[in-house]
Amino acid sequence: MELMKSENIVQDRQPQPQEEEEIMQQEEEEEQRFHVLAVDDSVIDRKLLEKLLKASSYQVTCVESGEKALEYLGLLHHSSPASSSSQHHHQGHKVNLIMTDFSMPGTSGYDLLKRIKGSSWKDVPVVVMSSENVPSRISIRCLEGGAEEFMLKPLQLSDLHKIQAHLLKSLPHS
Amino acid sequence: MERNPMRRQLAIMRQSLFDQGHVDEQFVQLEELQDDANPNFVEEVVTLYYRDSARIILNIEQALERKPFDFRKLDAYMHQFKGSSSSIGAKKVKAESTLFREYCKSGNGEGCMRSFQQLKKEYATLRKKLGAYFQLARQAGPVETASRPK
Numbered sequence: 001m002e003l004m005k006s007e008n009i010v011q012d013r014q015p016q017p018q019e020e021e022e023i024m025q026q027e028e029e030e031e032q033r034f035h036v037l038a039v040d041d042s043v044i045d046r047k048l049l050e051k052l053l054k055a056s057s058y059q060v061t062c063v064e065s066g067e068k069a070l071e072y073l074g075l076l077h078h079s080s081p082a083s084s085s086s087q088h089h090h091q092g093h094k095v096n097l098i099m100t101d102f103s104m105p106g107t108s109g110y111d112l113l114k115r116i117k118g119s120s121w122k123d124v125p126v127v128v129m130s131s132e133n134v135p136s137r138i139s140i141r142c143l144e145g146g147a148e149e150f151m152l153k154p155l156q157l158s159d160l161h162k163i164q165a166h167l168l169k170s171l172p173h174s
Numbered sequence: 175m176e177r178n179p180m181r182r183q184l185a186i187m188r189q190s191l192f193d194q195g196h197v198d199e200q201f202v203q204l205e206e207l208q209d210d211a212n213p214n215f216v217e218e219v220v221t222l223y224y225r226d227s228a229r230i231i232l233n234i235e236q237a238l239e240r241k242p243f244d245f246r247k248l249d250a251y252m253h254q255f256k257g258s259s260s261s262i263g264a265k266k267v268k269a270e271s272t273l274f275r276e277y278c279k280s281g282n283g284e285g286c287m288r289s290f291q292q293l294k295k296e297y298a299t300l301r302k303k304l305g306a307y308f309q310l311a312r313q314a315g316p317v318e319t320a321s322r323p324k
Contacts, residue, residue: 043226044258047219051207103253131257154261156203 034167035059035093039069039100039112040129048154049099056160058167066107069100075119095124097167101153102130102142110142117146125166129153180314187307196300201263213316217308223262224301230255231294238287248286249278266296 036058038049046062053060063069070076072093098116102109109128116126128142131153139150148166151159191197201216208215234251237244256271270293277285 042254042257042261044219044223044261047222048204048207048261051212051215055207055209131260132253153257154200154203156200157206 033057033059034096035061036163036167037069037072037095037098038062039064039066039098039104039109041065041101041104045101045131045153052155052157052160053163055157056164066100066104066109066112069098069112070107070115073116073119073121075115075121095121097163098124098126099163100126100128102128102134102138102150110145113142113145113147122146125169127151127163127166129155180310184307184310184314187310191303191307195265196303197263198265198268199263200260204263214308214312217311220262220304220308223258223264227255227258227297230258231297234290238290243281243283243286245278245281245286249275252278264297264300267293267300270296 036053038046038053038060040046040049040062041064043064046064050060050062061072063072067076073095098112098121100109100112107115109130113126113128116122116124125148126146127149128139128147129151130139133152134150142150148169149162151162191201204216204219212218230251234248234255237248237251252271252274256268256275259267259271270289274286274289274293277283277289
């Protein structure tokens with residue numbers, strides 16, 4: 001009984017002021033980092049994209065389908081979520097860039113793109129990726145649908161500068 | 175130093191993977207993503223690839239047992255497989271996947287079956303070669319620990 005009591009005390013200990021500051025600093029730093037939502041049904045490509053983006057110190061959230069992406073963005077059941085305080089913040093999430101594979105079962109990359117552009121997330125840049133040279137009518141369709149760029153997989157480290165350019169576009173205008 | 179011959183052997187093995195056309199530039203990309211935080215990244219990705227693609231291989235095998243062939247389905251499976259193979263830099267496997275897809279598009283069942291047999295061979299060969307390579311890499315160890323005192 002005594003032992004459990006002291007365990008509880010340790011667990012419920014309030015963080016010291018210095019620790020609190022460190023925690024806040026860490027959270028602030030995370031807030032400042034760009035956050036990319038990556039959507040791909042291929043487990044390999046998710047792993048690669050995550051590593052690539054983390055190599056640039058971006059925060060990454062990977063989901064395996066268009067549906068999961070819509071769920072994350074709070075778009076699964078409504079066409080537009082409740083009004084938000086700032087451009088890229090909803091549901092407690094901040095998203096600076098969405099990268100999605102084009103050909104996925106169920107909700108395709110194009111479907112996802114249209115849903116995003118028709119929602120309050122519409123100002124978040126979206127990049128569509130594909131593992132093969134799709135006919136230009138498809139890539140044009142995506143660009144017309146609001147995609148920033150159509151990129152060929154597998155993405156390489158040399159593609160990061162393009163991604164950074166899109167992320168910088170997402171910064172609020174002063 | 176004991177480790178140097180191993181590292182030399184490792185470099186030779188690595189070069190032959192490229193020279194023999196088993197892997198391409200994408201494999202180098204994987205290597206460039208490997209760092210101190212993820213020192214076995216390449217091996218992890220390759221392991222994941224073989225685990226994940228085993229499922230697709232099985233699907234294709236089963237689809238090839240059903241006559242008449244559903245070329246659309248076969249092509250869809252191979253599109254997936256080709257994507258993964260391309261992502262790890264599996265050059266020969268990727269080339270065979272492309273061939274298979276061409277046979278699908280022209281409805282050539284015989285071609286599909288031949289190509290698939292060849293693909294499985296390349297797939298197995300690559301697995302063996304990469305397996306040996308990673309095993310040696312683990313034995314050779316990271317360069318930094320070579321001079322750590324006991």
